[in-house]
Amino acid sequence: MTRKITLLFLSAALLISCSQNAVTGRSQFKLLPESEMQSMAVQQYQQFLSENKVVSSSVNKDAEMVRRVGQRISKVVEDYYAKKGLSSTLEGYKWEYNLVDSKEANAWCMPGGKIVVYTGLLPITQNEAALAVVMGHEVTHAIFQHGNERMSQQLGTEVLGAGLQVALANKPAQTQNAFMTAFGLGSQVGVLLPFSRKHELEADHYGLLWAAMAG
Numbered sequence: 001m002t003r004k005i006t007l008l009f010l011s012a013a014l015l016i017s018c019s020q021n022a023v024t025g026r027s028q029f030k031l032l033p034e035s036e037m038q039s040m041a042v043q044q045y046q047q048f049l050s051e052n053k054v055v056s057s058s059v060n061k062d063a064e065m066v067r068r069v070g071q072r073i074s075k076v077v078e079d080y081y082a083k084k085g086l087s088s089t090l091e092g093y094k095w096e097y098n099l100v101d102s103k104e105a106n107a108w109c110m111p112g113g114k115i116v117v118y119t120g121l122l123p124i125t126q127n128e129a130a131l132a133v134v135m136g137h138e139v140t141h142a143i144f145q146h147g148n149e150r151m152s153q154q155l156g157t158e159v160l161g162a163g164l165q166v167a168l169a170n171k172p173a174q175t176q177n178a179f180m181t182a183f184g185l186g187s188q189v190g191v192l193l194p195f196s197r198k199h200e201l202e203a204d205h206y207g208l209l210w211a212a213m214a215g
């Protein structure tokens with residue numbers, strides 16, 4: 001009986017956690033509320049910026065370019081979602097675009113639109129159009145909530161068994177680590193994480209569209 005109830009509870013929780021992405025139509029397994037993801041992102045973003053050298057966009061033309069490209073991409077994304085009647089999907093988004101001084105060739109976007117581009121990426125992208133393709137790719141990971149899917153996979157059983165709040169309260173370090181790993185910022189710095197091919201294809205596909213739409 002207990003087992004039956006547990007199974008019922010688990011399948012109900014799984015049903016609740018599976019939702020369809022309104023843009024791609026793909027079914028996604030997400031355990032964490034987007035608001036929770038965004039508040040974790042704000043915290044991690046602030047911490048990251050305080051621990052790294054942010055290049056000021058008022059004096060540096062590369063940092064200014066990162067902001068300009070980011071603004072144009074986020075604008076077309078918001079317009080597209082508004083046109084499709086999906087603006088609520090982007091609720092809570094407060095876009096930020098920062099260039100950080102680092103040799104690493106990397107860029108990412110956290111839930112809520114918290115973007116970082118590393119100076120080490122710029123010699124590879126070389127120009128504004130290529131930077132737009134990379135930023136479009138990273139923005140897609142965020143707006144399609146790929147990080148939530150990755151975290152849900154990592155924390156899955158624990159969250160289902162104990163409830164999200166309990167899991168977050170009992171294992172803050174593990175939760176934070178799962179969050180950082182989901183965005184390629186985990187403890188394995190320098191190791192290319194095997195992001196799911198599905199996520200990368202989606203990010204490439206839609207990233208190119210946003211970049212093209214942004215001109």
Ligand SMILES: [Zn+2]
Pocket residue numbers: 137141195199200203
């Ligand atoms: Zn990617």
